[in-house]
Amino acid sequence: MKKMKKRNMHAGPSLIRQSENRMKLDVQNIGKTFTLHNRNSVQVCGFSNVSFSVNRGEMLALTGPSGVGKSSILKAIYRTYLTNPGSILFHRTDGSVINLASCGESQVLNLRRREIGFVTQFLKVLPRITALQAVASPLVELGETEQTSSLQAAYLLDLLGIREELFHISPLTFSGGEQQRVNIARGVIAPKELLLLDEPTASLDEKSSDRVLELLMELKKKDIAMIGIFHDKGKIERVADKTYNVQREDSPVMTSSIQQEAA
Amino acid sequence: MLLDVRNVSKIYGTSCDQCLSLTGVEHDRAICPECGSVVAVNSISLSARKNEILGIVGESGSGKSTLLQLIYQDIRASSGEIFFQGVTDKNGQPSNILHEPPSAVSRLRSKEMSMIYQNPRLGLNFLFSAGGNIAERIIGAGERRYDEIRSNALDYIRRIEMETSRIDDYPEEFSGGQQQRIQIAKALSSSPQLLLLDEPTTGLDVSVQAKILDLIKELQQDMGFSMIIVSHDLGVINHLTDITVVMKHGTLVEYGLTDQILEDPQHPYTQLLVSSIL
Ligand SMILES: Nc1ncnc2c1ncn2[C@@H]1O[C@H](COP(=O)(O)OP(=O)(O)OP(=O)(O)O)[C@@H](O)[C@H]1O
Ligand SMILES: Nc1ncnc2c1ncn2[C@@H]1O[C@H](COP(=O)(O)OP(=O)(O)OP(=O)(O)O)[C@@H](O)[C@H]1O
Ligand SMILES: [Mg+2]
Ligand SMILES: [Mg+2]
Ligand SMILES: [Zn+2]
Numbered sequence: 001m002k003k004m005k006k007r008n009m010h011a012g013p014s015l016i017r018q019s020e021n022r023m024k025l026d027v028q029n030i031g032k033t034f035t036l037h038n039r040n041s042v043q044v045c046g047f048s049n050v051s052f053s054v055n056r057g058e059m060l061a062l063t064g065p066s067g068v069g070k071s072s073i074l075k076a077i078y079r080t081y082l083t084n085p086g087s088i089l090f091h092r093t094d095g096s097v098i099n100l101a102s103c104g105e106s107q108v109l110n111l112r113r114r115e116i117g118f119v120t121q122f123l124k125v126l127p128r129i130t131a132l133q134a135v136a137s138p139l140v141e142l143g144e145t146e147q148t149s150s151l152q153a154a155y156l157l158d159l160l161g162i163r164e165e166l167f168h169i170s171p172l173t174f175s176g177g178e179q180q181r182v183n184i185a186r187g188v189i190a191p192k193e194l195l196l197l198d199e200p201t202a203s204l205d206e207k208s209s210d211r212v213l214e215l216l217m218e219l220k221k222k223d224i225a226m227i228g229i230f231h232d233k234g235k236i237e238r239v240a241d242k243t244y245n246v247q248r249e250d251s252p253v254m255t256s257s258i259q260q261e262a263a
Numbered sequence: 264m265l266l267d268v269r270n271v272s273k274i275y276g277t278s279c280d281q282c283l284s285l286t287g288v289e290h291d292r293a294i295c296p297e298c299g300s301v302v303a304v305n306s307i308s309l310s311a312r313k314n315e316i317l318g319i320v321g322e323s324g325s326g327k328s329t330l331l332q333l334i335y336q337d338i339r340a341s342s343g344e345i346f347f348q349g350v351t352d353k354n355g356q357p358s359n360i361l362h363e364p365p366s367a368v369s370r371l372r373s374k375e376m377s378m379i380y381q382n383p384r385l386g387l388n389f390l391f392s393a394g395g396n397i398a399e400r401i402i403g404a405g406e407r408r409y410d411e412i413r414s415n416a417l418d419y420i421r422r423i424e425m426e427t428s429r430i431d432d433y434p435e436e437f438s439g440g441q442q443q444r445i446q447i448a449k450a451l452s453s454s455p456q457l458l459l460l461d462e463p464t465t466g467l468d469v470s471v472q473a474k475i476l477d478l479i480k481e482l483q484q485d486m487g488f489s490m491i492i493v494s495h496d497l498g499v500i501n502h503l504t505d506i507t508v509v510m511k512h513g514t515l516v517e518y519g520l521t522d523q524i525l526e527d528p529q530h531p532y533t534q535l536l537v538s539s540i541l
Contacts (some may be wrong), residue, residue: 035530038538080522082529104314105520109505126502128477141484 379460
């Protein structure tokens with residue numbers, strides 16, 4: 001099923017562990033069609049024939065024009081969207097492999113708590129909780145104390161350049177860029193093994209965007225696998241180890257080609 | 264698995280052998296054309312694990328409350344099986360609670376499962392004070408030591424963010440939102456493993472609703488019980504639940520992760536339900 005060429009782009013530490021199985025996620029020929037039953041059962045293509053894989057400590061960037069299905073692919077991996085056909089194989093640290101396209105709901109919930117994180121494009125939190133609580137809550141949910149979680153949350157918010165005076169206000173009152181940074185902090189506070197990022201730097205200025213990219217580079221060093229969507233090539237070149245260009249099935253160019261670029 | 268509901272049905276009326284097969288979402292009716300019985304719940308299966316939060320949505324009369332009452336053993340199922348963690352037969356095998364003796368069912372209802380009703384009069388004894396209501400449940404769960412009962416009751420009054428000085432006031436003397444809080448305190452005071460909630464905030468002011476939902480979420484995170492919550496409000500379902508069950512005419516229309524149900528609904532009825540609210 002491996003249609004892509006694999007080349008090791010890294011020198012240094014990652015080479016040493018080359019012999020181990022470094023695979024984190026293996027997406028095999030997935031497709032998604034939306035059937036809108038209440039609109040004459042019209043069929044909308046989300047994406048089709050998508051295959052790629054991501055190793056631990058590696059960032060894959062999804063590229064392609066608007067509407068080609070980039071966000072939908074991330075949602076399919078997270079199981080917000082159901083896929084058919086294809087399989088989405090998640091390799092766990094213990095060596096077992098789970099097909100995210102077909103495993104049980106409870107298993108997905110467990111993976112979301114501890115192994116798979118999603119930084120969505122827009123912040124979705126209850127209107128009555130503060131920024132600090134919003135960021136801390138994934139840790140609290142894992143059983144960490146309120147105090148430790150808040151400290152870690154404050155550290156991340158500060159790292160991403162959110163002023164302390166905003167910590168105790170609902171993030172829904174924040175500017176778009178501030179909300180986005182809260183969302184990122186929330187997405188990375190609990191340790192995960194695979195992180196999905198939908199345009200994490202879209203509404204950020206240069207400086208905030210730099211901070212986010214640096215944070216992502218740190219996460220890669222911690223061996224976290226990532227799949228991200230970025231809206232500009234410069235950012236992709238800075239953080240991504242490889243790219244996957246999503247294409248429409250009807251387009252003349254064959255799908256499932258991977259262009260690799262040095263990070 | 265904490266709770267495992269298999270093929271449970273509830274028929275109101277004389278019932279015939281066609282009731283289940285001639286009703287449900289695919290027949291677009293809940294009344295049996297042969298015998299006229301109401302099939303309130305039709306062959307529903309679902310399960311809840313520790314720490315999971317399930318939501319049940321569906322139009323009025325689709326059988327949501329009936330399903331909760333079947334689980335809580337408020338009413339008897341016409342057919343099906345329900346398993347609850349720890350309820351086993353002589354050989355240690357899971358035992359259908361529908362066939363357990365009343366004493367076992369009563370223990371489940373007074374300790375392991377709690378129900379919060381939309382109408383506080385169903386969940387609270389209005390002849391007892393707030394503290395008395397909570398104490399009643401703590402005693403029902405097996406505690407006999409007076410000091411323990413009193414300090415636990417006070418602890419739960421604090422947990423629902425109410426002044427402990429109001430412990431001796433009667434339900435009538437509280438607002439609707441406060442009555443719901445007392446119901447929550449009472450329900451949780453037996454440290455149940457499963458909390459069932461039937462439209463717990465419907466009919467309250469929006470701001471009061473929000474605070475009560477926050478409280479429920481907080482207590483759930485703190486205490487780690489599982490929940491099944493019935494609500495017609497998809498906003499509530501979205502913010503509170505992990506898994507959503509969609510019902511129509513007594514049948515289960517769709518079951519999935521809550522974000523999947525809301526963003527990628529499969530069944531025509533679910534698509535209609537989601538689009539009418541967004
Ligand atoms: N929930 C949905 N229901 C119906 N159609 C959908 C749904 N989600 C996505 N689509 C459709 O799937 C296609 C891919 O959308 P998607 O959002 O994945 O694109 P994208 O590549 O992320 O675009 P952009 O770069 O603009 O964000 C679009 O045609 C879109 O209309
Ligand atoms: N005791 C009863 N006797 C006869 N029919 C009943 C009884 N209880 C409920 N029903 C019927 O069973 C069906 C399901 O009722 P249920 O109360 O479970 O609906 P629901 O989904 O909770 O609706 P709502 O959203 O309005 O609360 C309805 O048609 C109702 O009339
Ligand atoms: Mg997108
Ligand atoms: Mg009801
Ligand atoms: Zn009948």
